[in-house]
Amino acid sequence: xxxxxxxxxxxxxxxxxxxxxxRGPVSMPIYQTSNFRFEDSRDAIKYANGDDSVYIYTRxxxxxxxxxxxxxxxxxxxxxxxxxASGMAAITTTIHTFANSGDEILALNSLYGGTYRxxxxxxxxxKIDVKYFSNSDLMELGNxxxxxxxxxxxxxxxxxxxxxxxxEVLINIVRxxxxxxxxxxxxxxxxxxxxxxxxxxxxxxVDIVVESAxxxxxxxxxxxxxxxxxxxxxxxxxxxxxxxxxxxADPFMAFLLGRSLSTFELRxxxxxxxxxxxxxxxxxxxxxxxVIYPFLNSHPDYAxxxxxxxxxxxxxxxxxxGGVKNAVKFVDSLNIAINAMSLGGVxxxxxxxxxxxxINLTDEELNEHGVTGGMVRISVGVENIDDLINxxxxxxxxxx
Numbered sequence: 221x222x223x224x225x226x227x228x229x230x231x232x233x234x235x236x237x238x239x240x241x242x243r244g245p246v247s248m249p250i251y252q253t254s255n256f257r258f259e260d261s262r263d264a265i266k267y268a269n270g271d272d273s274v275y276i277y278t279r280x281x282x283x284x285x286x287x288x289x290x291x292x293x294x295x296x297x298x299x300x301x302x303x304x305a306s307g308m309a310a311i312t313t314t315i316h317t318f319a320n321s322g323d324e325i326l327a328l329n330s331l332y333g334g335t336y337r338x339x340x341x342x343x344x345x346x347k348i349d350v351k352y353f354s355n356s357d358l359m360e361l362g363n364x365x366x367x368x369x370x371x372x373x374x375x376x377x378x379x380x381x382x383x384x385x386x387x388e389v390l391i392n393i394v395r396x397x398x399x400x401x402x403x404x405x406x407x408x409x410x411x412x413x414x415x416x417x418x419x420x421x422x423x424x425x426v427d428i429v430v431e432s433a434x435x436x437x438x439x440x441x442x443x444x445x446x447x448x449x450x451x452x453x454x455x456x457x458x459x460x461x462x463x464x465x466x467x468x469a470d471p472f473m474a475f476l477l478g479r480s481l482s483t484f485e486l487r488x489x490x491x492x493x494x495x496x497x498x499x500x501x502x503x504x505x506x507x508x509x510x511v512i513y514p515f516l517n518s519h520p521d522y523a524x525x526x527x528x529x530x531x532x533x534x535x536x537x538x539x540x541x542g543g544v545k546n547a548v549k550f551v552d553s554l555n556i557a558i559n560a561m562s563l564g565g566v567x568x569x570x571x572x573x574x575x576x577x578x579i580n581l582t583d584e585e586l587n588e589h590g591v592t593g594g595m596v597r598i599s600v601g602v603e604n605i606d607d608l609i610n611x612x613x614x615x616x617x618x619x620x
Contacts, residue, residue, distance in 0.1 A: 229417060232294035236287070248287040251474045254278050280463060284471040287303025288478040288556075290460055292437070292447050293415050294476075296429065299456040299614065302395040302448050302462065303474060307432025309467030310446030314430060317461045318406045319370045321347040326364055328374035329354050330381055330589050332410065333578040335373075352588075355385045358393055365397040365405070375410040376421075380537050380573045381590040382413070382512045384521035387528055391425035402490040406454070412436070412564070416449040417488040419529045428454055434475055437535065439487050443476045445469060471604060473591065487566060487602055491534030499536045507546075507616040510539040510577050511592065535563060536598045537573075544593035546619050547572045551596060554613040556607055563599030568608060571597050 227235070231526040232585070256266055256275040267274045275281060285303055292301040304310040319325055327339060329352040339350045349368070353361040361372070371572035373395055387409070394405055408428045409421045415436045421429050433445035448458055462468050469571060514525035515532030525532060540546045551559050557568040561576045571577070573595040578586060586592070600608070 231296055232297070233291060233481045236291040236294045240289050246476060248284055248475065250471050251278075251282050251284045252281075252471050254330060273538065278468065278471065278566070280363050281467050282471050282474070284478070285469050285474040288469075288474040289447075290357075291478060291481050293449065295481070296420065296422060296449040298422050298449050299452040300450065302459050303415070303433070303469035303477070304402070304446035304457050304462065305467045305469055306444045307430070307434060307475070308338070309401040310432075310448050311335060311410070311464070312338060313462050313467060314408060314428060314448050314458055314467045315373075316447065316465070317458045319323075319343075322365070322368070323367040323370040324349045324366060325349065325371045325373055326361060326369055327372075328378065328385065329373055330378040330383055331373075332379040333576075333581065333589075334347075334587075335410070336589070337580070347375035348513075357390055358386065361390065362393045362397055365399050365401065366395070367403055369403065369405055369494055372405055372407045372458075373410075374408075375413070377413040377514055377535070377560040379410075379413060379535060380535070380595065382514055382519070382535065382537050383590065384514060384524045384528075384535075387419075387421055387424040387426060395425075401526045413533050413535055415488050415533070416530065416580055417485050418492065418531050418533055422449065423529065429572070432564075436488055436491070436564065437480065437564075438477055438479050439475075439565055441562060441567065443473050443480075445473055445477055451618055488534065489531070490602040491564075491600055492531035493535050494533050494602065494605045496532055497605050498598070498608055498612065502536070502538055502612060505613070505616055507537050507541055507619045509541045512539075528552075534600050536600060538596050538598065539592055539594045540596060540619065542619060544572065544574060547594045547596050550615050550619060554611055555614075555616045556603060556611040557598070559615050563597070565599065566602045567581045567604060568601035569599040573597055596614055 255277050263274050289301045289303055291305050343350055374385050398405055400588055408424045409426050411421055411429045412432045412435050418527045428447040433447045495514055499511050499516055502508050503511040513532055542552050551570050557570045560569045561571050573591045574593055578591045
């Protein structure tokens with residue numbers, strides 16, 4: 221009898237759950253088709269009777285997409301995953317799967333600006349109430365949970381301020397209130413910054429994980445995708461909703477993402493290493509007011525980071541002295557790092573938060589999110605670290 225394999229993340233990201241000899245291509249082909257032909261009408265009858273194994277239409281299922289979804293689920297070590305056309309499609313479809321008119325969502329008060337604006341500008345029109353809690357006082361969250369609460373939504377680390385939530389504590393508070401109020405709450409985390417290389421929120425009790433696969437999972441700035449991870453019961457509900465919302469994945473994107481997953485752990489570990497070294501160097505620079513990175517012991521949530529993360533991630537956020545004017549000069553003086561609004565790629569990217577993730581927010585909202593004019597988010601790539609350090613130092617020298 222063969223010994224049962226229990227592969228780690230690097231192996232799962234390449235092979236998924238399929239091991240051993242089998243005929244077929246080593247690389248999954250791209251099934252670039254909108255629909256599938258039936259052998260005969262019995263296939264259509266099977267589908268009409270609820271047999272979802274039949275291939276009908278790529279918006280419903282596609283072999284290339286399914287192959288990548290299986291690899292993603294294997295990376296997360298969970299039952300299932302579902303791919304979307306973007307991270308926001310993943311978030312919005314998941315929210316509308318579990319929240320309806322008259323329901324309430326409790327969300328962390330520091331979120332990616334796109335998610336926050338979606339909560340602020342659209343959910344209220346659907347009569348879904350969103351209230352906010354702080355990661356610094358999770359007991360406040362317990363007091364805010366009511367019978368109307370359907371979803372707890374949070375990020376850790378947050379974008380771009382890199383604050384952390386103690387996931388185990390949050391989940392414990394939620395479950396206690398569930399029993400007390402006799403309700404069921406779905407907990408959702410955006411794990412884009414953490415990635416499954418550095419932390420697995422599902423193991424800490426979170427129900428659903430969403431990620432922008434455009435970022436570290438894709439890793440090459442050449443695709444748009446989102447993914448949702450969870451158990452099969454929850455994912456099947458999201459999949460049903462996705463058929464009608466329509467923000468589903470396409471085969472070519474799934475192929476590109478599946479190929480990127482082969483180097484997922486390698487890339488993230490290099491980003492982790494480079495980010496920590498760059499954060500340590502920048503923290504000594506007099507032109508920098510603040511360096512925020514979870515694995516610096518100066519970070520206010522350092523103890524939480526060390527408890528629930530294997531490494532600090534690939535993003536460093538700094539606040540340069542002199543406000544937004546100096547932030548602009550700093551970013552524009554870089555030679556290797558690219559001024560672009562994304563993260564998680566092999567190339568180092570920088571962006572000024574008030575002009576990117578948190579554009580069109582009031583001063584009060586920026587303050588609530590902890591975003592300042594001099595804040596620059598650095599997505600550290602896999603370049604030679606000495607080259608990056610030299611580039612950042614020469615740019616900072618130009619600031620007055």
